Amino acid sequence: MQSLEQINETKDYILTKIDVQPAVGLILGSGLGTLADEIEEAVVIPYTDIPNFAKSGAIGHANELVIGKLEGKVVVAMKGRFHYYEGFTMDEVTFPVRVMKALGIQQLIVTNACGAVNKDFKPGDLMLIEDHINLTGQNPLIGPNNDALGTRFPDMSNLYNDELRQLASEVAEKQGFGLQSGVYAWWSGPTYETPAEIRMIRTLGADAVGMSTVPEAIVARHSSMRVLGISCLTNMAAGILNQPLNHQEVIDVAAQVNKKFTGLIKGVVSAM
Template sequence: MMYCSFTDSASFLEKRLGRSPEVFLILRHGLSEWAERLSEIITVDWNEIPGLPALHSIGRGLTFTSGNMKGVEVLCLDGRLHYYEGYSMNEVVSPIHLASALGIKVFIFTCAVGLVSDRGKVGDTMIVRDYINLMGVDPTRGVEARKGQDRFTVVSNAFDRGLSNTALGLSRKLEIPVFEGVYAAVSGPTFETPAEVNCLRIMGADVVGMSLVPETVTAVREGGRVLAICLVANMAGSDFGGDEEVNRTVEGLTYKVFSLLDGIISRIAEGKV
């Protein structure tokens, strides 16, 4: 498979925005209103951008929002493509390729997760230190490396230490319950059984989710710095209210996470991270 070029997509978006974003955020469902805190906002519908995959998830669209905060140009996406929705892995990571083609080097990903270990509790925030990929697929598989790019991707330090330390410090300052841990990625969409959760715990996972890893691998391969912020929304393997309960929990954490994102962008603006 040839390397997927997003040059045309990036050129179109850059012309529409009239600016060069420095930070790319994926805001999970329930956090998209954070983008309204930006100034000089410009929105572009996913379907307007050439080269991006067609959306086929029922009742859901995606929008890019660009704006400025503290002098930092930010590009947000209000959701993501999930592998469990039937998208190919190349399609799942297409927003990362687009952001990279725009020259973006800082990636902040947010997601909801189920708790596996006893290191935290529902309602906490986890900053990802490492991951375990159990999705059974890798976004770089079969994709030809660009000239000068290694065929294999080193992810031993996938999550940027400076960004992670900043997020941890700000969380504590803002009195947001936080811990740092390991994210286990599964393909979904079925939630985990108690036996699977026990297996994940033995493997060293603290939380489990159905996204994040493909985006992280792609961003690292493109030379990006990655920060991943997880919202602990439920106890994995328990009898809970499914996606509706996850969304209710995330809603309760919204403004704490908004304050955290504000602080991170401010630190980037100050050149402290």
């Protein structure tokens, strides 16, 4: 687990760059980082400048921390995240969440681009994460627990906050579209799942599958933060349409729904 010294070192560095109190954290998934361009009075800090931060090599991740105002609220947005499949440790993947908490953030919106397992869903849908299934056998809280950061055995029964999901549904309805709601399965990657694995995942009760989000959400819950998870469904998972999968499709579909996604997040932040 990350040390308090590292967390505070990073927090103190960020505080030298800003004179505002952040209220909401945003983690922006593949192809969804353009939301950060909507942030006003923005302070942009490259990850390479931030002590103890990693640097993502994933396509569609800009490696910038953007701090400023979105709909009148001060937000800290990760324009690009760190993935376990890139070889980062769980501590490295989740470290930014610890720093957000240290900065005083109590609410986290975590987003991703992922594949639809539920055959009733379609590419371009946005899905509220109501729960998750961890298929990796990994957990970011393994190891000695620091009670100053959170309890040894955190409750995960309302990880994806009911009130925030209801709020997001109401915002979407006012904006004229509906949201899917379902269970997100975390697959380590970097390979896409096989058709047989997708059948297994569907049988287990998941509606979508992706390679991120769950570690950050677990650490946010451990940190007593309220979490809202939103998935952009960019493709049907392996075997459903009997066609090859590729990451460019993920980026392209995310770009197509960018306006709807951006409007939703801005509406939720405004109402928080």
